[in-house]
Amino acid sequence: MARLNQAPRTPPSLASRRARGKSGFTPLQLLGLAIFLLLPLLPIALWSTSSKLNIHLKLLQFLPSPLLTYFSPRTTLPPNPAADLANVDPEDPALLEACRKHTSTTEIISLDPLLVYINNFTSAAEAEALIKLGYATTLPSSHSSSIQHPPPFATLPPTLFNPPPHSSPDFAPSFISRSHGPNTKVTGRTSESAPLELDHPLVSCILTRARRFMGSTLLPHEPFSIPQLVRYHPTQRYDLHTDFWPTHQIMKDGSGRLFNRPASFFVFLRDNCTEGETYFPLVDVLDGEDGRGGDLEGLFGGKVLRGGREGVQGEEGGVKFRPIRGNAVFWVNIDGEGVGDRRVVHAGLPVGSGEKIGLNLWPRKFYGWRE
Numbered sequence: 466m467a468r469l470n471q472a473p474r475t476p477p478s479l480a481s482r483r484a485r486g487k488s489g490f491t492p493l494q495l496l497g498l499a500i501f502l503l504l505p506l507l508p509i510a511l512w513s514t515s516s517k518l519n520i521h522l523k524l525l526q527f528l529p530s531p532l533l534t535y536f537s538p539r540t541t542l543p544p545n546p547a548a549d550l551a552n553v554d555p556e557d558p559a560l561l562e563a564c565r566k567h568t569s570t571t572e573i574i575s576l577d578p579l580l581v582y583i584n585n586f587t588s589a590a591e592a593e594a595l596i597k598l599g600y601a602t603t604l605p606s607s608h609s610s611s612i613q614h615p616p617p618f619a620t621l622p623p624t625l626f627n628p629p630p631h632s633s634p635d636f637a638p639s640f641i642s643r644s645h646g647p648n649t650k651v652t653g654r655t656s657e658s659a660p661l662e663l664d665h666p667l668v669s670c671i672l673t674r675a676r677r678f679m680g681s682t683l684l685p686h687e688p689f690s691i692p693q694l695v696r697y698h699p700t701q702r703y704d705l706h707t708d709f710w711p712t713h714q715i716m717k718d719g720s721g722r723l724f725n726r727p728a729s730f731f732v733f734l735r736d737n738c739t740e741g742e743t744y745f746p747l748v749d750v751l752d753g754e755d756g757r758g759g760d761l762e763g764l765f766g767g768k769v770l771r772g773g774r775e776g777v778q779g780e781e782g783g784v785k786f787r788p789i790r791g792n793a794v795f796w797v798n799i800d801g802e803g804v805g806d807r808r809v810v811h812a813g814l815p816v817g818s819g820e821k822i823g824l825n826l827w828p829r830k831f832y833g834w835r836e
């Protein structure tokens with residue numbers, strides 16, 4: 466009887482044996498196995514897609530900090546950003562109109578010394594338009610005697626990405642302005658620079674933006690010096706320096722007035738590079754009593770990193786800022802007594818691959834007259 470109640474054992478049909486094939490798995494089982502094996506690769510695939518869209522910056526803040534190390538930002542080159550904005554025209558009235566209405570947001574990095582991160586200081590279109598101006602501008606002769614900037618002349622070295630077709634070779638090896646004597650080319654600065662015309666409507670719109678940011682700390686009669694584009698190719702860098710002079714400079718107009726750079730804006734205009742961060746070794750953020758416990762990268766969405774790269778000599782502590790197009794770092798160089806703050810010493814770290822282009826905006830303040 467018991468036997469009668471048991472389901473009869475039927476041999477697997479020919480069809481099901483065929484479906485299992487030689488491996489003994491059905492196609493559905495094989496598919497499941499493949500998904501199971503490929504599952505660990507999914508986050509990587511998602512990550513690389515999101516990094517192209519910069520979504521990962523937003524996602525970063527939700528990651529626990531131990532995981533952040535596995536998602537070190539920007540290890541591969543994004544596509545050449547000039548390509549999508551190749552036709553941007555610095556003279557376009559619509560660009561200038563948008564420039565006047567532009568808004569940015571800010572995040573304080575450090576109160577003392579004051580360092581502020583500015584998101585979207587320029588739009589992507591403005592960034593590319595300013596670069597175009599750097600390639601195309603020839604300094605008016607009245608500016609060429611300025612001690613801050615050499616006149617544009619050098620021939621462009623071979624680049625990874627071709628400059629815009631209409632460009633002229635206006636990037637010259639970067640110089641360092643000295644308190645006394647002529648500008649000098651030094652080995653610690655291997656980037657190339659190009660001045661921008663102060664009177665160009667786009668440049669003047671960007672300077673108005675910077676002036677508004679400075680509010681009451683820059684008086685209406687205190688000007689900006691000639692904005693300076695700075696371009697880096699692989700290995701190029703700018704070693705530790707301050708942007709202010711240790712002694713105030715004498716105006717060349719015969720007035721005997723003294724001036725210096727009370728603050729700096731460094732704006733990232735092109736970011737298709739690896740490394741090349743702007744590094745402040747003496748600015749420690751979230752580094753209180755209990756050591757370096759704060760989740761800096763998470764807090765700033767991967768835009769601000771801790772200094773210190775394994776195996777890189779001379780890079781310990783502090784903060785560094787990843788090149789991100791349109792974003793800027795603002796800091797105060799000189800206190801209310803006219804004394805320079807050595808804590809804002811900084812460097813443009815060597816670019817790994819690709820191209821980084823930044824913009825220096827330096828307000829100029831007057832500090833009395835020569836004795």
Ligand SMILES: O=C(O)CCC(=O)C(=O)O
Binds near residue numbers: 743744814
């Ligand atoms: O390239 C950078 O990140 C910083 C450049 C800089 O500090 C400068 O040009 O004075």
Ligand SMILES: [Fe+2]
Binds near residue numbers: 706708811
């Ligand atoms: Fe600097």
